[in-house]
């Protein structure tokens with residue numbers, strides 16, 4: 001069962017008092033033990049659409065540690081969809097804990113080499129999938145598409161306090177786009193965990209040119225996707241000790257580190273109310 005609305009937790013710290021800013025964490029990691037945060041928000045209307053089309057099979061894409069693959073597999077089990085995961089890279093045994101979990105939930109895998117993976121949306125590949133699995137509802141990597149934005153918007157609508165800034169972690173940018181669209185009058189900062197180029201273009205493609213209330217901060221990627229440093233590890237430990245909130249190493253810890261660091265550097269004017277979204281991503285094997 002999905003538990004929404006998710007709570008808002010006020011963060012107390014000397015830094016915040018000294019800088020006269022307030023910080024709340026939207027605990028969207030609490031939607032479900034397995035199907036958390038933005039991955040649930042992005043799936044919700046995709047699942048609804050698949051049902052409308054009377055399609056019982058979901059086919060989606062991701063890397064061998066993908067939170068989206070993890071959440072889709074769990075959602076498939078919970079909501080009675082067959083799930084197929086097209087996975088980037090050769091099958092490496094033993095499976096990653098993500099894929100082992102997904103398999104346990106009933107997901108079937110198709111492995112594509114890193115050189116084949118870019119062709120995953122080609123007609124010939126999709127035809128091949130169709131003849132193998134029958135009709136399916138296709139959800140892109142990270143769950144990011146038009147249906148995703150609607151679900152993310154609902155998450156933002158749950159925030160009942162007045163705020164000026166929303167902070168989110170960022171991979172594909174679907175969450176940032178959904179947030180920006182939901183609160184046109186506020187400023188939304190996406191903290192990128194990737195080194196990749198072209199992120200701005202991706203956001204514009206998702207929400208169009210009409211929105212200018214978002215920015216991408218690229219200063220806190222800590223070396224890129226799934227890269228860690230000792231500094232980040234100790235930040236996760238101390239944040240949990242002080243506030244009782246567990247952050248994962250790929251997205252939410254980098255975002256929260258960035259928010260705290262910007263606060264300490266007086267990036268936000270005194271009196272700013274900030275909401276940081278805990279988008280989940282705590283994979284439990």
Ligand SMILES: *Cc1c(COP(=O)(O)O)cnc(C)c1O
Nearest residue numbers: 067171172173174175251279281
């Ligand atoms: C996938 C994920 C993100 C990134 O979301 P995008 O919509 O792809 O930008 C952020 N936080 C967590 C915990 C995630 O799992």
